Amino acid sequence: MLQYALIFFVIAIVAALFGFGGIAVGAAAIAKILFYIFIVIFLVTLMVGLARR
Template sequence: MLRYAAIFLVIALIAALFGFGGIAAGAAEIAKILFFIFLVIFVITLVVGLFRR
């Protein structure tokens, strides 16, 4: 999932470089959402891993 967030971030940067503001904003939003989902899943698995010991 973190890979997809990075891919959308790169797409957003390239689109912004070429002047496609709407596409860049959409790709950046998708990248942010995927990154926060990754963080939530990471924290959940970290907590579950600590309690399993």
């Protein structure tokens, strides 16, 4: 479970780097949405992973 949390975190960081850099307005908006979605998924999987220990 912790591996999934780390994978979602890396995806969120990559989405933020591509979208927040100002490449395109549309890409930035999509990347911001994906960033927040993946951060939430990261936190949920992190909590579940820690709870299973």
